[in-house]
Amino acid sequence: MMLLHSKILGNSNKHILILHGFLGSGDNWISIARKLTENNFSVHLIDQRNHGRSFHSDEFNYELMCNDLLNYISYYKIKNMILIGHSMGGKTAMKFSLKYPKLILKLIVVDTSPKYYPIHHQYIIDALKKIDFNFLNSRKKIKSELEKCIKQEGLISFIMKNIYWKEEGVLDFRFNLKSLSDNIDKIGEELKSDKKFYKEVFFFKGEKSHYILDSDNELIFNYYPNSSIISISNAGHWLHADRPDEFVSKLLALI
Template sequence: MKLNFKKLGAGKPLIILHGLFGSADNWFSISKELKDSFTLYLVDLRNHGDSPQSDEWNYEVMVEDLKELMDDEGLEKAFLMGHSMGGKTAMNFALKYPERVEKLIVADIAPRYYAVHHQSILDGLESLDLNEIQSRKEADEELAKYIPEIGVRQFLLKSLGRDADGFRWKINLPVITKNINEVGKALPDGKSFSGPTLFMAGSNSSYIQQSDLDDIASFFPNHEVEFIADAGHWLHAEQPDAVVEEIRRFLR
């Protein structure tokens, strides 16, 4: 699949993958701080953003989408970074194509299995009748019945597009809902990536815990873990300066 991406900056290639319900635009503010040092590829994963939609949606196909992008761009090797679902995609890619990854950065996700915990978000998104919604404010008010956190709602509404026919989701909501179990799948056993790997965790997030450290070490023996202070799961939005500093330090 030919993924949509934004390319900017100059230097060694750094590919950035967003998380579930997100898009390449989630990392645009971070990219502005990094474009003087890297050629950045901000990618929309399949069924998200402006990339094509498909009934097939799992880490295996997302890994192959990424390989196709690298092949098309003539990238033999690149720095690779992903957040949450994008981090799982990046980890899976590094295990399958280790020779294509110079260094790996994983933002707030571990290799283990995660139980489905997005049901209230899915319920809220599915509750919106896009044929009736007249404004983003109205959409936000409807979502608030299911999702009390204003920051989460603002993040989700970035995927609400609008054209001449009205509002539409940029995410493939039916396929994501049907295959939501795919997002939490653990990495497959039997492989490891020996390249330098950085795990960035939000100190206020539960996604990476002390109990995950042995699992991380088994898949990524050449790793380090840095906890970003005063940050939750969306650490790049909550503490962008600290995240940029860690990226620069690790990739220097």
């Protein structure tokens, strides 16, 4: 069994598991996790397959990521967890909740919904494919190359966190670029199930983000009848990074 890599903070028997978004890692949530541990939670910052320090695989879809999560929970003998998922991680969390509802106490979905999302990461993948680590042997050179194709400074900084020294003098991406590129059509797949999850669910959306629209409410409540939608003011898709204090404050009030 391949076990997902994680960073575990705190030693409480109240567990929060956090699943990051596309091209991210558990480390993206480290500041949020520290705040949560101050409130008597153990927080598991999980790297999903083909991301961070977790294993690489040619296969990549939400069914497999649910299996990965189930293996992780079984390994650590976690019960009654609070599951948080952002974007791609939210898709994994939603699918998992419908498959294994008894394992979850509460579900937190951050800026995504069960609906289908068209491919919108392709320009990022194309930019990453242009990075040749045989010639680009410094972080400064890689950043300059990325700036030719990607104009959002925040996104470039986000990508740069995924670059590490694979060996002396050789940089590389932590994520499995080939597999993510080959399976990019899986990222935005619609959640399809004949089941419902009746426990509490909280959908957080960024006020400036367009990932969760009013028109998505019917689909959300179809799968999650006991759900609430909470908006984070002046925040985009990465609302936990844009407005961390407001996000944590509202989250703690709910869990």
